[in-house]
Amino acid sequence: MTASDFTREFRERRERELDGSRSEIVTGPVSDWATDFSHLEPEWAADPYPIQDELRDRCPIAHTGRFGGAWLPTRYEDVAAIAYDTEHFSSRAIICSNFRPPLELAPVGGSPPISSDPPFHQHARKVLLPAFTKTAITRQEPATRALCNSLIDALEGQEVVDAARDYAQHIPVRVIAAMLGFPPADGPQFRVFVEDVLEGINLPPDERIARISRLFEYLLAQVNDHLANPREDLTTYLLNAELYGQKLDPSHVVGTMALLLIAGIDTTWSAIGASLWHLAENPADLGRLVADPGLLPTAIEEFLRAYAPVTMARLVKEDMQWHGVDMKAEDWILLSFPAANRDPAQFDRADQVVIDREFNRHAAFGLGIHRCVGSHLARMELRVALETWLARFPAFTLADPSAVSWSTGQIRGPRALPLRIT
Amino acid sequence: MGRIAGVTAAQTRDRLLRAAADVFAERGYDGTRVADIAAAAGVSNGALYAHFDSKADLLTGALRAHGRRLLADMVAADPGRPVTELLLAIGRSLPHPLDARGYLIVEALVGARRDADVAEQMRCYIGERADLLAGLIRIAQAGAELDPALSPNAVAHFCLLLAMGSTLITPDLHEVGEEEWAALLTRVVAGLAPRTPPHRTDRSNAVRVQIDSQLCQGHGRCYDLAPGLFGEDDDGYGTVRGDGVVPPESAPDARRAVLNCPEHAIQLLEEEA
Numbered sequence: 278m279t280a281s282d283f284t285r286e287f288r289e290r291r292e293r294e295l296d297g298s299r300s301e302i303v304t305g306p307v308s309d310w311a312t313d314f315s316h317l318e319p320e321w322a323a324d325p326y327p328i329q330d331e332l333r334d335r336c337p338i339a340h341t342g343r344f345g346g347a348w349l350p351t352r353y354e355d356v357a358a359i360a361y362d363t364e365h366f367s368s369r370a371i372i373c374s375n376f377r378p379p380l381e382l383a384p385v386g387g388s389p390p391i392s393s394d395p396p397f398h399q400h401a402r403k404v405l406l407p408a409f410t411k412t413a414i415t416r417q418e419p420a421t422r423a424l425c426n427s428l429i430d431a432l433e434g435q436e437v438v439d440a441a442r443d444y445a446q447h448i449p450v451r452v453i454a455a456m457l458g459f460p461p462a463d464g465p466q467f468r469v470f471v472e473d474v475l476e477g478i479n480l481p482p483d484e485r486i487a488r489i490s491r492l493f494e495y496l497l498a499q500v501n502d503h504l505a506n507p508r509e510d511l512t513t514y515l516l517n518a519e520l521y522g523q524k525l526d527p528s529h530v531v532g533t534m535a536l537l538l539i540a541g542i543d544t545t546w547s548a549i550g551a552s553l554w555h556l557a558e559n560p561a562d563l564g565r566l567v568a569d570p571g572l573l574p575t576a577i578e579e580f581l582r583a584y585a586p587v588t589m590a591r592l593v594k595e596d597m598q599w600h601g602v603d604m605k606a607e608d609w610i611l612l613s614f615p616a617a618n619r620d621p622a623q624f625d626r627a628d629q630v631v632i633d634r635e636f637n638r639h640a641a642f643g644l645g646i647h648r649c650v651g652s653h654l655a656r657m658e659l660r661v662a663l664e665t666w667l668a669r670f671p672a673f674t675l676a677d678p679s680a681v682s683w684s685t686g687q688i689r690g691p692r693a694l695p696l697r698i699t
Numbered sequence: 700m701g702r703i704a705g706v707t708a709a710q711t712r713d714r715l716l717r718a719a720a721d722v723f724a725e726r727g728y729d730g731t732r733v734a735d736i737a738a739a740a741g742v743s744n745g746a747l748y749a750h751f752d753s754k755a756d757l758l759t760g761a762l763r764a765h766g767r768r769l770l771a772d773m774v775a776a777d778p779g780r781p782v783t784e785l786l787l788a789i790g791r792s793l794p795h796p797l798d799a800r801g802y803l804i805v806e807a808l809v810g811a812r813r814d815a816d817v818a819e820q821m822r823c824y825i826g827e828r829a830d831l832l833a834g835l836i837r838i839a840q841a842g843a844e845l846d847p848a849l850s851p852n853a854v855a856h857f858c859l860l861l862a863m864g865s866t867l868i869t870p871d872l873h874e875v876g877e878e879e880w881a882a883l884l885t886r887v888v889a890g891l892a893p894r895t896p897p898h899r900t901d902r903s904n905a906v907r908v909q910i911d912s913q914l915c916q917g918h919g920r921c922y923d924l925a926p927g928l929f930g931e932d933d934d935g936y937g938t939v940r941g942d943g944v945v946p947p948e949s950a951p952d953a954r955r956a957v958l959n960c961p962e963h964a965i966q967l968l969e970e971e972a
Contacts, residue, residue: 636958
């Protein structure tokens with residue numbers, strides 16, 4: 278396919294995607310979390326866990342009229358049941374907003390395979406899996422370690438550094454840029470793309486769509502460059518990949534590129550940041566990990582459980598009674614893996630961070646067919662980032678607790694994290 | 700939500716639970732007023748109700764956070780330890796006196812007799828404890844430590860009765876010598892063992908791991924934690940190495956893999972002759 282055919286086909290399909298339904302934008306303080314929740318309010322961003330715990334006791338499935346109607350299950354059992362039930366819950370859109378893409382988008386969705394439903398899903402997923410096995414990801418480890426060390430080299434000599442902005446953020450950005458074959462210097466643009474897609478949920482839908490288009494224009498330019506100069510990277514791999522004996526549709530290629538770029542960045546950045554935040558707040562845990570680095574992989578699983586960065590969304594397919602609530606077709610479900618991970622019915626001492634927790638069936642990477650395809654990559658980045666940081670800065674503390682800020686929306690992690698490193 | 704300046708909601712909750720554990724243990728459920736707990740925690744009644752709906756809520760919350768949790772702690776400290784050894788160690792410690800919070804369970808059970816709210820919550824709490832125990836019993840059965848013919852729920856119930864009984868019949872009411880108690884428990888546990896002792900070297904009675912490929916989603920916890928027993932295929936799904944027979948020294952790894960698989964896709968099987 279020529280570059281111009283690719284671009285034309287992509288734009289035509291994108292036009293059709295924009296023909297969805299829009300709901301009224303409701304913002305402002307929450308009156309009652311059980312009936313009017315919003316994961317975009319500052320109180321939620323600052324500390325969602327007591328709210329989730331309260332809802333789990335009270336509801337346990339909260340509702341809001343915002344976003345055109347949405348439900349928030351808080352028990353592990355309910356979150357798991359929805360994750361496994363692709364019959365009644367669609368992944369056609371996985372970011373809850375005031376725009377629902379057209380029904381015809383299913384079962385492919387805008388960013389396969391995360392936006393895909395069965396039976397298409399498994400085929401789209403199969404295309405990606407070999408590139409993200411643990412074995413394949415191991416090849417990225419030396420470069421990731423070198424990157425972490427060079428980021429830390431640049432911090433040394435300062436008393437206070439922002440570990441979210443100057444360290445955690447750059448690691449997934451550079452790693453995924455290298456895997457996709459994008460210029461390393463484009464990293465700063467990716468942060469803007471991530472904000473466009475995952476934050477700004479309550480912007481007017483048309484403005485939101487215009488912002489997201491900047492990402493697609495960037496990806497189209499990368500596709501054109503790769504069509505002209507094929508090379509050994511994921512972009513060329515996707516351009517050559519076949520499904521049902523044919524090359525992938527341009528919208529499939531670009532949608533998957535968008536997924537890999539966006540989903541890989543904010544999430545891992547959040548997980549690294551939240552882990553460092555915890556260690557800065559809990560010197561006993563920090564001391565234990567510095568003395569016994571062999572415990573780190575176990576501690577990382579606990580950080581993933583307690584500070585799971587990712588909440589997914591689903592759309593209800595048809596009106597139904599579900600676990601005692603009346604769900605309507607096209608209602609959103611916020612699939613809160615963070616809330617599931619703190620359910621005391623599933624985890625002993627669910628509200629405590631137990632860094633040597635040996636049995637940890639947490640759901641930070643999801644459950645069922647949509648298990649995060651990049652989980653091996655995320656675990657590697659998280660481990661290397663923490664190993665390197667702890668080796669270089671074995672004693673650090675929060676420089677100013679009031680200056681720590683957390684992202685709003687479905688991905689939660691520190692966006693400002695000033696740490697005193699000397 | 701009511702807050703103390705400079706204190707996070709989680710810290711307030713934590714403070715309330717500690718206070719609740721102490722006040723309930725001291726005065727019992729009926730003798731405790733919610734205001735006593737708020738006062739002991741140094742928060743207002745309003746702040747308390749922002750965290751807990753009811754006194755019953757506080758009681759079970761305190762029990763979960765500060766009640767006796769020997770089993771969970773011991774499993775966490777040494778997950779590879781054989782289950783029968785774990786049960787024996789706990790059984791031996793049962794007649795030892797406890798600190799005040801250890802008797803919280805007594806107050807909660809008494810409360811459950813008189814108050815429907817507490818009864819409802821205690822049903823959940825006891826259910827969780829029983830499930831944890833029954834899960835361990837199943838592991839012990841798969842590992843040929845306990846007779847697979849026994850009902851895991853019945854064994855769990857038996858263990859719960861012993862544990863709860865020990866909080867009621869305290870050493871000052873009736874004493875038992877440590878050694879004679881331990882000897883009795885050893886006999887009881889031996890009576891729960893499989894009818895014919897397993898020959899681990901004999902392949903016909905070996906313990907094997909198995910992955911249910913319908914459930915596996917490629918999280919990779921098995922090959923992360925037990926690389927000797929599991930590998931990954933070209934798509935990242937877990938595979939069992941060789942015939943899946945677990946050498947005795949790998950039993951802890953096998954158990955770790957089973958209990959960390961988010962999809963519950965791994966089973967331990969005892970092969971029948």
